[in-house]
Amino acid sequence: MRTKNKEKMEQLFEKRQAEILDAAGIVFSKYGFAKTTIDRIASQAGLGKGTVYQYFKSKKELFLLVGRNGMDRLKDTVLVEIEKEADPIKQIEIAIKAYLLFFQENSKLAGIFMQEQGEFRRETQKRYFEHYYGHIDMMRKIFKKAVKKGLLKDVDVENLNNILISLLNGLVYMWQAEGMKYSLTDRIPMVLKVFFTGIVKDEKRRQKYEKAK
Amino acid sequence: MRTKNKEKMEQLFEKRQAEILDAAGIVFSKYGFAKTTIDRIASQAGLGKGTVYQYFKSKKELFLLVGRNGMDRLKDTVLVEIEKEADPIKQIEIAIKAYLLFFQENSKLAGIFMQEQGEFRRETQKRYFEHYYGHIDMMRKIFKKAVKKGLLKDVDVENLNNILISLLNGLVYMWQAEGMKYSLTDRIPMVLKVFFTGIVKDEKRRQKYEKAK
């Protein structure tokens, strides 16, 4: 009986937490960190201001958790998709698709990640990238496998991974910055084409750029 | 006489403005927008707080102008370099190099651009990209020329341009976010290789991704 009650309480607690996190995501993404007030988050969640503080100890923590939460979901989403495939090249393709689709569907998060970098980079640098890691590391392994199998050119995987992550982030940031006026996922074929095959036509010229590792 | 005096005054005014802008750049990049106080900017510039307000109407304007200023310098730098070359592919190569070199040498600006996106995206969206435009448009023309000359694959230039800008921005952001622990310019060869020739080795597979426009 007691145990059951306790469980119920915990479930309620987590439900509330999630509700507030959701509300916070909406408000933060709409107004940005600085102009968001706890009052607004509370009323967005249909709660009193004090209640928010029962679940999160500060505005900053709440903001950071919205971000972390999104990160986790991003990683999970990508992971789930990747595991459906065995071929490394296909996996890269899928990861790119999943990544861009995720932000298309969770566009609020793009702005929040950007803010987090801008506002809290100095303090959360390490923590921030620890969370990226799951994702980055996943990609790194795929790249390694692909190189090993001779499917990819023999390049430095770290470097390559860095480039892909940068490209994807950059696409999302730009999309956000331009007001999400176009479909992010529509860009996927072109991204794959460029990333996989490059843009230069002339073979002689291509050779020239193949030297890099 | 009068006129001369007036000119002198104007020169002095602009010199002061530039000094404050410099000071602001240093302080904003160190503490971020929110934690920067006008007091600190003033004392960094060796001036009184009130004086800052003689030259700029608000903290926000000052911040935005630091950004705009950087943007202008970025555009000019890239432009100057590009004009030294006639070959479009070389121009692209040069633009990439100049872009990354610029941020390596003006690393403060990367953080400021990031903040600007995070804090003021909502309000400055248009103005912000108007300034990117100079730069973006420049690239667009080069891509067009290259496609026309048959040096590049026949792809949608808008889309392609978008991808390159995203890649470069993404690289700079990530470099910043990771604490500028490595050399940004060292990545150039690899960036060129990927962007120009792609990463996939197997010809059959490459074909598959060439379909996109």
Place this chain on the structure above:
Amino acid sequence: MRTKNKEKMEQLFEKRQAEILDAAGIVFSKYGFAKTTIDRIASQAGLGKGTVYQYFKSKKELFLLVGRNGMDRLKDTVLVEIEKEADPIKQIEIAIKAYLLFFQENSKLAGIFMQEQGEFRRETQKRYFEHYYGHIDMMRKIFKKAVKKGLLKDVDVENLNNILISLLNGLVYMWQAEGMKYSLTDRIPMVLKVFFTGIVKDEKRRQKYEKAK
């Protein structure tokens, strides 16, 4: 049957009340009024926060009752001791001893009385002294008796009483303020000597101060 049940209930109620009062005494004396939270009192009492409010209507009332409670115990203690003696001078001696011993053994209360004066003096002035009264009045009567019997100099009893109470309170306050580093009861002989016989040796000089009533 019913009555018995009711009595039991009342006993339980009073037991709870006393428990909470105890807990409150501990917490208030440790953290002071302002920094004490009802939550802490509740958990010190092993109860829920809401329960505290079933027994006391506010934090302030609770605090004041802790004080009043202590007062009552002080008065009772002194009274019990005094009644063992008939001689007024002895009674004064005993009262002084009992007073100081009480605070030595209930040192928490000294701090609480001090706070009460500081925080609530303005509002509780009358109520506060009504409770002192029992004690003060007791002393007054003894002084009167002693003067009447010619054991004490013929001085204004009100005034004298005031002085003794002040002296004792002052001793306790100072002892508290200095961190209770010494034994309060060790001071008793000296207090008696001063209060009963004064400190001036020279008889001529003594005469000079005897004029006051």
Place this chain on the structure above:
Amino acid sequence: MRTKNKEKMEQLFEKRQAEILDAAGIVFSKYGFAKTTIDRIASQAGLGKGTVYQYFKSKKELFLLVGRNGMDRLKDTVLVEIEKEADPIKQIEIAIKAYLLFFQENSKLAGIFMQEQGEFRRETQKRYFEHYYGHIDMMRKIFKKAVKKGLLKDVDVENLNNILISLLNGLVYMWQAEGMKYSLTDRIPMVLKVFFTGIVKDEKRRQKYEKAK
């Protein structure tokens, strides 16, 4: 010129500080620490809230400084009076008079000292008594001199000093607590009589209490 200007500024600064300290003294003594708002202090001083914070870094600091300030004035006042006399017994008499007169004229301070003890004793214990020290030490020296000269009974000076300070504090506290309904200075003759000559008439009984040191 510059120097003169600087001096003027400093004078202005100190004048403002003193004004705020005064205003704070009035408000704190009227409402107590907890119920005093910085806003009220500011408006009492005829200033804006922010200005108070230019001169004092927190409400607490301000409160503590009001106290310390009073302490210093008390010590100075007593010192000045004492130095007018050479005879130790007279000096004690004068100190008692000056002490009680000071609080009669600065009755606000009594409440503030009380609060300080109640609210901040835990944190300021040492600092608090360091400030009493000037005063206490002064008295100690007088007592020593008086004992040495054979004017006082040969008792432990530390202990005696403690008793006098306690008596005086106690008188002030009680006077405060009872609403300052009577004149504190009117009590002086009686205080001197008791402290100097004691209250017991009967010589045989007096002997009994003379044993203590």
Place this chain on the structure above:
DNA sequence: AATGAATGAGGGTTCATTCAT
């Protein structure tokens, strides 16, 4: 022109109190 003292709007946070379970 340069200054920095004065200002007060604004919001994060705490916690006594309430009330539905």
Place this chain on the structure above:
DNA sequence: AATGAATGAACCCTCATTCAT
């Protein structure tokens, strides 16, 4: 009767901006 989740009033403090000198 006991509980503790929900509440919102209350207040400290910061700092961009103004303005008199």
